[in-house]
Amino acid sequence: MDNLIRSCFILLLLLSGCGWDGTPTRHNDFVPLTSIKISAFYSTIAAQTSTRFTATGDYSGLYTRDITDQVVWSSDSTLVASFPYSTAPNKNQVVGGLAPGGIAIITAKVGSVSADFTLKVSSATITNPLTITPDAPSIAKGLSRQFLVSGTFSDATVQNLTEDVNWSSSATDVATVSDEVVSKGLVKALAVGKSTITATFKDASGSTPLTVTEPVLQSIELSPNNPSILTLSTKKITATGTYSDGSTPDISSQVTWGSSNPAIATIKVDGTVTILTQGTTTISATSPDGKISKSMTLKATGGNLTQFTVSPSIVTLVKDNTRRIIATGTFSNGSIRDITGAVQWTAANTSIASVTADGGNLVWLNALAVTPTTVITATSGTLIPSPATLTITAPQLLSIAIITASPELTAGTLTAGTSARFTATATFDDGTTQDVTALSVWTSKDATTATVGTSGLAAGRVTGVATGSTTVSATYTNNGKTVSVLGPNTVAVKSRSLQSLTISPATSSVIAGNQVTFTAMASYSDGTTKDVTEDAVWSIDNSNVAILADNLNQPGQVVAVDRGSTTITAIFEGKTQAATITVTGP
């Protein structure tokens, strides 16, 4: 009962104030029209010229309204003046007859209410030249402009003849001018160049040069608009201009970028924004002439970096070898994430060791010369954690071996369209071994059965192509010595029929800044399953909620960005599966 009463009370609150307070769209015709007043721009016109009338209705003295389009217009003498057009917007346009001189009584009528207007058609004749306005204008390509023309008559009267003349353009590929009844004198600029606009009335004419200039910027759109972006990350903001000719080029490099709070985010001249601390800032893009600008709110999320570590902290590499190095950050909101690609890496002696960024969060540490110790430092702002200590040796290469933890590459069969990894391990004469997968040259004997990646993180990754078998070999060279080795066994590839694709977890709740790993699992008709996380194509609906950590190097890894929900989708061999990510605070 308590709940019922509470619900009813809330319902009543919701229903209260339900009266309509919109804007009326209905005219008042309940009150009868009692009189009409006619007005005209000219009470006297020359023969074959025109003028327009306006009818204002008086409704019982309570209000007046423009009823020009509602009245029925007529002339008592169509030889003197007539209404040649029956539809708006020209139905109120009266045209003087061919015969000069005379008077016509113009009548506007609605129902039983009518009004008269005396129009005189003079016998004055036109004199040269006609005057066109604007004079010698420039119009940007794609824009339109209404031209007007006036003529002086023999009785010294001046009359607007825009709707009475014949309009023409000397170069219709540059600009057109309308000679249609409803749009006379309307010029459209089509292409950069010059034209002459001419108006002709009887024996008189006038003309003006027209220059069509390059299209001008009308507006700017920013993409992504109002984004949420993680601290310590960078993002390219694109400015798209809409020009008068309808073109929409990327003008990111032409606009002037600005950030209202550079302590939160800075932006480079190409629109790349770097997020420094959590908060909001306004990003603006302004056209070179300063006339057009667009701004948006950028929200920096994921907490502020409080500390980070470098791993491994102690490294021994054989000269000319390489390995990954990773920086992991801890943030003020409690989140922890990979920031390898966001920190500044510095080698103490670049002739001994170097650091190579390979996109995303992939950074390689390269051993160049023998040394007992050197340091690699990572920096983010004022934070400088303990550096990685690197020792570089130069033992003699003895052999390499190919190993794998993947059952598909040993006892089982690799499903076509999926992949698994080999690792190459080198043994040296000082008894040490090192992972040399990335530096080995990998070969598949039958690439129509399976291919093998040859560089970077793809090195050693075998991808099944079609049913069959092949052997994989690796060749590694160090200190002038080259050794090769075949894989531990033949790689068997089998084509299987994909039945379904699943993503786990199906739903995930994570705080902004933290990472979560999704796994895609394929199920085949023969009952086998295969982790295809690395083989699937991943995407996320709303990058303001979550982003893929590093699509190339960390497939299935997602970083939460800002509060909300979004969908992560994996596509593999025509199958699509989605999971929901809910991002919570702070």
Place this chain on the structure above:
Amino acid sequence: MKRIWQTIITLCLPLLLCGQVQAQHSGPYVGALFGGNALMNAKASDDQGDFILKFKPALQGSAVIGWDFAPGNPAGEGRVEFEYTRRSNPLDQVKLVEGSLKGSGTVTADSLLLNFFGVYHDNGRFSPYAGVGIGAARIETSDLQVAGYPMSSDSAVVFAYQVGCGVDVALTDYLNLDLGYRFFRSTRPTFSEVNGRTLDMDYSCHSAVLGLRLGF
């Protein structure tokens, strides 16, 4: 409005004389309610567009006949009743594109609803209740005019419903004072305009009511 409040206060005066009453009536009852209502600004529409009808608040009267369920009844604690109500609000203003003009005439709604009210009994004298009602209403536009010019005189029968809440005050074991609020609404009635067009309008109103129910 002043007269409405005077009436409500007058009807509440007997409360000061009431003693403690504990028994809960069950069984049939009849009653009458009286109060004021505010008919909300109505969106009216015809083929020419939309406009606003504004009304003055007015009095309303209701008669009810129903059945009180005894506490502990498996059907629930509360009452079910038929309610007839009449509301008649003068048209105050009509707002069209050209502006607002003085309106006249009345819109009257006669409704017959089947109400279901749940009552919260705590053995005290005051028992709050809330519920809903559904039924039909005959809504009549009587000589509606805009600035003295006729607009509509017609009637329509439409589906109607209301939600309400209030407090029952047990004056005796068989006599209850009902102080309540109602929000009444109907589907849009359709009327003929004097010019031959068809007019639809909203009808929803807030009401404050005071009444007596006599049980048997």
